[in-house]
Amino acid sequence: MIPDIEITGLGPGPKDDWPTIKSSQLELKPIDRLKPNSLFHSSVLSYLVSRLETSERAMSTFYYRWRANERRVQAYIDLPNWEKILKDQNDRGKPPQVTSITVPYSFATISTITTYLLQTFCGRKPIFQISSSKRETARKAQYMETVLQYQADHTRIVAQLHQFFQDCSHYGLGIMRTNWVEEKRRRTVKRSTPKLDFFQQITGYNTTVAREMRTVYEGNTVLSQDPFMFFPDPKVPMNQVNKRGEYVFWRDYMGKHTLKGMEKDGLVKWVDWVSQRLPSNAIGAADNQSARDLISRGEATPAYWRDEHHGTSYYQIDQGSVEIIPAELGLGTSEYPEKWMFIIANKNQILMAEPQENDHGQHPVCVAEPLSLGYGFGQPGMADYLGPIQDVISWFLNSHIDNVRKALNDMLIVDPSMVEMQDLKNPEPGKLIRLKKAAHGMDVRMAVNQLNIVDVTASHVNDAQLFMKIGERLSAISENLIGIQDSGGRKTATEVRTTTEAGSSRLVSMARVISAQALVDMTEQMSLNTQQYMSEEFYLQVVGQDGAKEPTDITPEMLVGDFNYPVHDGTLPIDRVALLDVWKELFLGIAQDEQLRTEYSLPKIFEFIAELGGVRNLQSFKLNVVPDAQLEAQAQAGNVVPLPQPGRGKTPGRGGAPPNPGARLAGAGGGSPQV
Numbered sequence: 108m109i110p111d112i113e114i115t116g117l118g119p120g121p122k123d124d125w126p127t128i129k130s131s132q133l134e135l136k137p138i139d140r141l142k143p144n145s146l147f148h149s150s151v152l153s154y155l156v157s158r159l160e161t162s163e164r165a166m167s168t169f170y171y172r173w174r175a176n177e178r179r180v181q182a183y184i185d186l187p188n189w190e191k192i193l194k195d196q197n198d199r200g201k202p203p204q205v206t207s208i209t210v211p212y213s214f215a216t217i218s219t220i221t222t223y224l225l226q227t228f229c230g231r232k233p234i235f236q237i238s239s240s241k242r243e244t245a246r247k248a249q250y251m252e253t254v255l256q257y258q259a260d261h262t263r264i265v266a267q268l269h270q271f272f273q274d275c276s277h278y279g280l281g282i283m284r285t286n287w288v289e290e291k292r293r294r295t296v297k298r299s300t301p302k303l304d305f306f307q308q309i310t311g312y313n314t315t316v317a318r319e320m321r322t323v324y325e326g327n328t329v330l331s332q333d334p335f336m337f338f339p340d341p342k343v344p345m346n347q348v349n350k351r352g353e354y355v356f357w358r359d360y361m362g363k364h365t366l367k368g369m370e371k372d373g374l375v376k377w378v379d380w381v382s383q384r385l386p387s388n389a390i391g392a393a394d395n396q397s398a399r400d401l402i403s404r405g406e407a408t409p410a411y412w413r414d415e416h417h418g419t420s421y422y423q424i425d426q427g428s429v430e431i432i433p434a435e436l437g438l439g440t441s442e443y444p445e446k447w448m449f450i451i452a453n454k455n456q457i458l459m460a461e462p463q464e465n466d467h468g469q470h471p472v473c474v475a476e477p478l479s480l481g482y483g484f485g486q487p488g489m490a491d492y493l494g495p496i497q498d499v500i501s502w503f504l505n506s507h508i509d510n511v512r513k514a515l516n517d518m519l520i521v522d523p524s525m526v527e528m529q530d531l532k533n534p535e536p537g538k539l540i541r542l543k544k545a546a547h548g549m550d551v552r553m554a555v556n557q558l559n560i561v562d563v564t565a566s567h568v569n570d571a572q573l574f575m576k577i578g579e580r581l582s583a584i585s586e587n588l589i590g591i592q593d594s595g596g597r598k599t600a601t602e603v604r605t606t607t608e609a610g611s612s613r614l615v616s617m618a619r620v621i622s623a624q625a626l627v628d629m630t631e632q633m634s635l636n637t638q639q640y641m642s643e644e645f646y647l648q649v650v651g652q653d654g655a656k657e658p659t660d661i662t663p664e665m666l667v668g669d670f671n672y673p674v675h676d677g678t679l680p681i682d683r684v685a686l687l688d689v690w691k692e693l694f695l696g697i698a699q700d701e702q703l704r705t706e707y708s709l710p711k712i713f714e715f716i717a718e719l720g721g722v723r724n725l726q727s728f729k730l731n732v733v734p735d736a737q738l739e740a741q742a743q744a745g746n747v748v749p750l751p752q753p754g755r756g757k758t759p760g761r762g763g764a765p766p767n768p769g770a771r772l773a774g775a776g777g778g779s780p781q782v
Contacts, residue, residue, distance in 0.1 A: 162338035176490035279488030282332035356427035475625035583613035
């Protein structure tokens with residue numbers, strides 16, 4: 108039995124009201140002292156849940172706006188009731204019916220912005236740039252870049268960054284979480300032991316196969332966080348919560364089998380005491396959930412699912428980084444703020460409570476609000492600005508379509524006493540309309556007359572294009588960035604490049620803001636985590652920057668240093684084709700200048716240009732050139748045939764004359780000295 112802690116006060120207050128801890132209990136971990144159903148556990152749980160729910164109420168005010176943006180991006184609008192019926196008929200396989208449409212203008216624009224940002228940040232290697240102002244740590248900064256690039260490749264960070272950039276435009280908010288993990292997996296290991304005969308001679312080998320637990324990965328993981336599952340401290344701007352916020356929570360849903368596995372590994376405790384009922388909170392309301400599943404008809408939050416036959420299948424897990432005074436809550440003796448990590452299940456049981464000892468000293472989140480006004484809690488996104496533009500464009504096109512439908516459905520004035528109505532109602536083409544006997548000999552134009560149709564929406568298509576131009580001004584997405592050539596005749600490559608660079612200047616600004624707000628902090632957290640937690644047993648073997656054949660071992664000692672984390676300039680990486688043209692001009696310039704040829708190696712520059720152009724296996728085409736020393740030795744032995752020199756007539760004989768630099772071995776092909 109774990110004795111309950113002595114409580115003399117609950118929650119923050121004067122020091123005299125703070126809980127007191129027995130000396131014997133200090134030997135226990137904080138989570139061991141948070142006994143379920145105890146007064147101590149209830150007081151700490153109430154302290155945490157009150158802050159979580161404060162953020163829930165603040166964040167829930169954004170959900171309706173975010174849902175509207177998700178609907179627009181999915182090109183979806185509310186249909187009238189009769190059109191909903193027609194749409195249901197379409198889904199059941201009945202003949203297609205006409206429904207209203209929404210132009211996916213927001214989707215196209217946001218996809219272009221996301222593509223630009225992804226290419227800007229991930230189109231270079233290493234992705235994370237690190238520098239150092241100290242000479243002794245400059246080399247270590249390069250090692251750190253190599254290690255972070257390895258971690259990025261291992262965790263497929265490009266997929267997380269893609270979602271992060273999309274969220275920045277959809278919701279005006281992008282969140283990334285960093286964490287240090289050690290992954291252990293069973294691996295099949297084969298070992299060979301020699302067979303020895305009577306004379307201790309090796310006669311063969313015995314092979315044994317065994318499965319052993321191995322560390323397969325040790326490093327940072329980066330995850331994009333769903334904004335609907337993010338609950339930061341509302342007292343500070345979201346993009347500053349990792350440094351200035353008192354707390355930040357994020358939510359997930361896990362099955363009991365997952366939690367029991369974590370409990371076995373010693374990561375959590377008290378799993379069996381978790382309530383089987385999901386709690387009620389802002390995100391639990393049906394009208395406050397994400398609308399991402401509107402078109403796909405899947406699940407916006409896959410784990411938030413209830414089995415009708417077996418009850419709740421998952422637990423709500425709220426994990427948070429909270430800055431607390433341990434002595435105030437009875438979790439420790441320190442009277443100064445510390446960052447602690449907590450895990451709460453279904454808002455009724457604390458599963459983890461331990462101090463964070465990260466060197467970076469931040470909450471392990473990075474938040475970007477690229478269109479932030481700078482001071483408030485919660486900012487608009489690009490989808491908010493594009494929404495009214497898309498609505499107007501859709502109305503222009505739908506109204507024009509409705510008018511065309513009206514024109515296609517003939518509006519006739521008919522005298523039923525003169526015309527056989529069954530013939531007139533026949534929808535088949537080339538029909539014959541019979542007149543009744545009373546109308547024989549009369550002017551048939553008196554029997555049927557078509558009303559004049561005035562197309563008041565003829566200019567709506569042009570008006571829609573005008574609003575698209577307004578949207579381009581708003582989002583800085585020009586036709587060149589989308590990949591569409593502007594009309595107006597042929598244009599030179601310089602004109603196209605200049606127009607594209609000018610149009611992307613605002614996107615460059617957005618990229619710099621995202622880098623300054625989130626990606627620099629993420630790089631710092633990953634770098635310091637690597638310095639702090641990377642073990643001696645797990646190291647990275649990489650090929651040296653100079654192309655050395657032997658691998659270089661990067662050990663933890665080679666990564667320690669004070670580094671700088673520069674803000675990305677926001678520009679796209681240099682086009683490889685344009686870069687290839689530059690190097691071709693440089694190669695020709697060096698080849699024609701005698702002084703430059705003495706300072707730069709033309710063969711190495713040629714190999715670099717070939718590699719830049721995508722050429723592989725260039726070494727297989729390389730000739731075996733004879734070194735000068737070997738060539739001179741062959742000349743002394745009389746095995747060299749001098750090459751003819753321009754303007755000198757016949758080749759001089761072998762005797763008496765010094766070796767010619769242009770000489771070659773007898774029997775070799777023409778050209779430079781070769782074997």
